[in-house]
Amino acid sequence: MSNINPELRKDPISGRWVIISTARAERPDPPEPRREEETPEARARCPFCYGHEEQTPPEIFTIRKNGEPPNSSGWLTRVVPNKFPAFGIFPEINLRRVGMFQIATGYGAHEVVIESPEHDIYIEHQPPEQVTRIVDTWWERHVDLERDPKLKYVLVFKNHGRAAGASLTHPHAQIIATTVVPDALKVKLSRAKKHYEGGEGCIWCRQIEQLFYYENRIYNPDGSVLVEVYQRDRLVAESDNFIACIPFAARMPYEIHILPKTHQHSFIQTTPEERVELAGILKTVLMKVYKLLGNPPYNFYIHSAPNLSVRPRMGNYMTIKEDFHWHIEILVRTTIWAGFEQGSGIYINPLNPTDAARYLKEIEVDEV
């Protein structure tokens, strides 16, 4: 299935080129699960554990057992401001010039979502109802932050493992809300709009269709197979309303996208029932990653459309509800983005996406 000759694949949404270069790649052996090193002192001091609530700023939101007072223990998920915020809520937004440079003060929000009172139980090992609480917590904060029309974009993201940038072991995600639409989104928004205006509808809906209903094989001049595409070849998991797949031009061996099958422009459109299902597929995918790769470091983030309550100022995005399709991108850090990726913006992926999907699909996990 995999090719020895390197191929260049273009991601239709980002426009990014990826080199699929499988000469070195082999199927991983099931490894021993990786453990994060942590001193007993660091563990005892953890500001996200029960009894240490006073070590964080006062809570913004919690899901609690009945009758517990705020900022006490007894919570099931807990959201607090980041103690070292990249953004604080300042009274003014100021765009200034310093000679040829632009500078702005950092109006915005930076929150921490503590996923569970348990210090080292991660999403894949949590019971489904707790994963649903985590997803519901992201949703509640996302909805609330969009009430501030100055905040154009809300980004939920997670770093798992020190090598992926997590500075604390206790499982948590983060939410940053900004007054600018981030560059990574601008690229997607502009490509999605162009695709839509070209009469071809939502570019993610088309990709889902292609994944389910398309087969093709393309040959090299010497008769060898350049690329083979068959139905569901990049599918990792599926539920009634969601799919998890490896994108055609994945930047890393285990880049996994989760998206709703039916068009929705924002994560905030999900119903409570859909979030139960989303929690299930997220748990399934992360358990497959855990079992295949042994608790590797990873990052994920949710890409929704920008805050539509600021729509009057967003003339560029008139068709956004139709052209943008929200999704989660998981990047499992089995490779390092080095000088070539930084210098070129082109990514080298040593594993064919079809093979990556097959390895993950074959990992059995309990039904949730």
Place this chain on the structure above:
Amino acid sequence: MSNINPELRKDPISGRWVIISTARAERPDPPEPRREEETPEARARCPFCYGHEEQTPPEIFTIRKNGEPPNSSGWLTRVVPNKFPAFGIFPEINLRRVGMFQIATGYGAHEVVIESPEHDIYIEHQPPEQVTRIVDTWWERHVDLERDPKLKYVLVFKNHGRAAGASLTHPHAQIIATTVVPDALKVKLSRAKKHYEGGEGCIWCRQIEQLFYYENRIYNPDGSVLVEVYQRDRLVAESDNFIACIPFAARMPYEIHILPKTHQHSFIQTTPEERVELAGILKTVLMKVYKLLGNPPYNFYIHSAPNLSVRPRMGNYMTIKEDFHWHIEILVRTTIWAGFEQGSGIYINPLNPTDAARYLKEIEVDEV
């Protein structure tokens, strides 16, 4: 000098926003130099050491002592094809469609520049004449690869340390030549052209002027200093024809750019005398990094204008010789780009660029 309130800085060339958030940053203590772990077996097997020339594909270029035959020992620098190329030289360039996706075969070159016969002496500890040979070797290969008009872009880059993606300890750089202009360059080319067409000349020349001749201080509404800029505040090192500085919107604490003071569009325009000087400033900067941070992992790459021998097909780049200014970008990996950076394309830098420059400037190194 540094600010506690986070600032957003916009890089004028990439258009990228960077958050300078210094709440957590402190001046580093001079650390013990970091050593790469390597087994005696791996070291004994190293394919880049003298006597192992047959373990690599046949050499493309060497600088040798007089009279040594090719592919024998006795070389001072040596260039060989990458054994696991991301690109190979294929007979055809093919752009094909697979449903909605685009795919191309990987025409191009992927070479390894072995910097020295010495297994663990890095640039900063090499004698100046050897660093000049390394820089000359990059130059020779860059010039030669541009003779192929199908190769639109030549990228010289280096990964130092395993955490920065180096898979072998023996010091080496890599060169990739591609049939597409990489995305990272397209963004710079288009912004540089726009700046030039706006009548303001080369955007890098203007930045050099601002660094040398501009001072300003901007206050917050509460009277505290938002940002202070003074002459040479971000300068790290300087020679007659080159400067090394921290950019205004640095993505990482120790992002360092080296560029010629006088406008040149490509590294291939440098004279032999200028390359002696460039080798000197590169050695100086890397020695400062080594002393301040203790042999940290880093990446660097050279950004030149694309191959102008394909100019007839590059109508977009008519003013490129005037608007693009070649430079080296060094990224010292003291921070991890995590879910926020990946999901937003915005970077969080915990150290004020002025402070970073000052720390490096104060490190004394021998004159070269």
